[in-house]
Amino acid sequence: MKELLKKYENKQPEIxxxxxxSETEAEGWTVINSLRGGxxxxxxxxxxxxxxxxxxxxAKTMEVxxxxxxxxxxxxKSGINFDPHDIRKKGVLERWYKAVAPLLKSYYGTxxxxxxxxxxxxxxxxxxxxxxxPQEGVFNGHFKPTEADKINRIGQLRHGVIKVIEDDRLxxxxxxxxxxxxxxxxxxxxxxxxHYYNIYGGSVVGKKAVxxxxxxxxxxxxxxxxxxxxxxxxxxxxxxxxxxxxxxxFEEIKNLFLNKDGNTLVAENMIPFNEINQKIWNLxxxxxxxCAASRLIQQDQIxxxxxxxxxxxxxxANVPFADKEIFFGPIMEDTDKKVSLIPDFISNCGMARxxxxxxxxxVEMTDKAIFDDTSKTIKKALEKTFEKSPYKKRISExxxxxxxxxxx
Numbered sequence: 001m002k003e004l005l006k007k008y009e010n011k012q013p014e015i016x017x018x019x020x021x022s023e024t025e026a027e028g029w030t031v032i033n034s035l036r037g038g039x040x041x042x043x044x045x046x047x048x049x050x051x052x053x054x055x056x057x058x059a060k061t062m063e064v065x066x067x068x069x070x071x072x073x074x075x076x077k078s079g080i081n082f083d084p085h086d087i088r089k090k091g092v093l094e095r096w097y098k099a100v101a102p103l104l105k106s107y108y109g110t111x112x113x114x115x116x117x118x119x120x121x122x123x124x125x126x127x128x129x130x131x132x133x134p135q136e137g138v139f140n141g142h143f144k145p146t147e148a149d150k151i152n153r154i155g156q157l158r159h160g161v162i163k164v165i166e167d168d169r170l171x172x173x174x175x176x177x178x179x180x181x182x183x184x185x186x187x188x189x190x191x192x193x194x195h196y197y198n199i200y201g202g203s204v205v206g207k208k209a210v211x212x213x214x215x216x217x218x219x220x221x222x223x224x225x226x227x228x229x230x231x232x233x234x235x236x237x238x239x240x241x242x243x244x245x246x247x248x249x250f251e252e253i254k255n256l257f258l259n260k261d262g263n264t265l266v267a268e269n270m271i272p273f274n275e276i277n278q279k280i281w282n283l284x285x286x287x288x289x290x291c292a293a294s295r296l297i298q299q300d301q302i303x304x305x306x307x308x309x310x311x312x313x314x315x316x317a318n319v320p321f322a323d324k325e326i327f328f329g330p331i332m333e334d335t336d337k338k339v340s341l342i343p344d345f346i347s348n349c350g351m352a353r354x355x356x357x358x359x360x361x362x363v364e365m366t367d368k369a370i371f372d373d374t375s376k377t378i379k380k381a382l383e384k385t386f387e388k389s390p391y392k393k394r395i396s397e398x399x400x401x402x403x404x405x406x407x408x
Contacts, residue, residue: 039141043113186220213292291316
């Protein structure tokens with residue numbers, strides 16, 4: 001596996017597009033690792049301090065993810081080095097998407113990512129740049145449909161991603177109009193845990209869980225974990241968190257979800273960040289869902305969790321460990337040897353799978369069909385991993401080997 005990984009990591013990306021904004025200090029990159037299958041896909045993120053290497057590593061991560069979620073295309077990513085809270089953000093995005101529009105028309109598909117919203121920013125701004133849909137390039141480069149078929153499939157994709165969830169078994173509150181895009185990644189993170197126990201032995205019911213991050217992904221993961229019977233004992237967010245060593249009830253987790261301020265946890269008994277950051281890693285728990293930013297988890301934090309009974313990690317963040325390597329760094333490798341580590345390209349493939357699902361010719365547009373498809377995709381990936389190696393340790397190593405054999 002390590003030889004395959006080294007070969008994959010060292011392969012130069014096929015395309016690097018660099019942009020410098022004419023009106024601000026913003027700088028952006030689109031990195032296309034390969035045009036496997038004639039196209040590449042990956043979202044657009046924005047943060048201050050972002051550089052090309054971050055975009056490159058995420059493009060390679062996306063390519064691995066597509067081996068699970070489909071379609072069989074190359075990995076790509078876009079990133080803009082700019083403060084997302086700056087009032088000039090909209091203008092920056094308008095100029096960025098105008099510059100990258102030829103790629104989006106031809107062979108590159110994008111979506112929302114860190115600090116950039118799929119529905120309210122990516123779709124309307126790319127439309128203004130003459131792109132039918134931010135995934136148009138994947139249709140043209142990979143699927144090569146007729147014009148009429150492309151129109152039908154783009155319509156299916158457009159309506160599916162922003163579809164309001166009407167099934168009360170899948171939405172915390174159908175009156176708040178949560179969409180598929182709001183919930184699907186966190187749903188997949190929780191489903192990965194459920195499938196893990198069903199395949200490798202055990203049950204999620206009664207297991208104690210810690211969730212890091214309470215944005216779209218972390219809050220949805222906490223909600224679905226609690227719904228399936230896990231006991232969420234701790235949540236740590238950017239400004240603080242909450243702890244209940246006996247586990248919050250499902251209703252309490254649901255209320256925390258409904259009361260969040262945008263992507264921020266809001267709670268009456270909020271513990272300040274510095275204090276909860278000292279306590280949470282020592283909580284007794286079997287499940288950990290890191291759903292905040294990439295590369296945050298330190299070796300000492302994971303050591304404390306393992307000592308407290310940790311069994312399985314299901315990641316909502318890409319590359320959650322504080323390793324400098326693109327993939328299998330020392331913290332991740334050490335963790336993979338000691339506990340069940342479901343790799344991010346399986347556990348957080350929900351949104352990528354939704355895109356792939358809606359790109360197919362004619363699919364069922366019900367909430368149940370959409371969510372079931374993501375669940376089945378994750379289950380199939382874990383079953384393949386189990387078939388290759390039925391052990392609870394080195395799951396990530398085995399899954400990477402399966403993916404890399406398809407790419408190299």
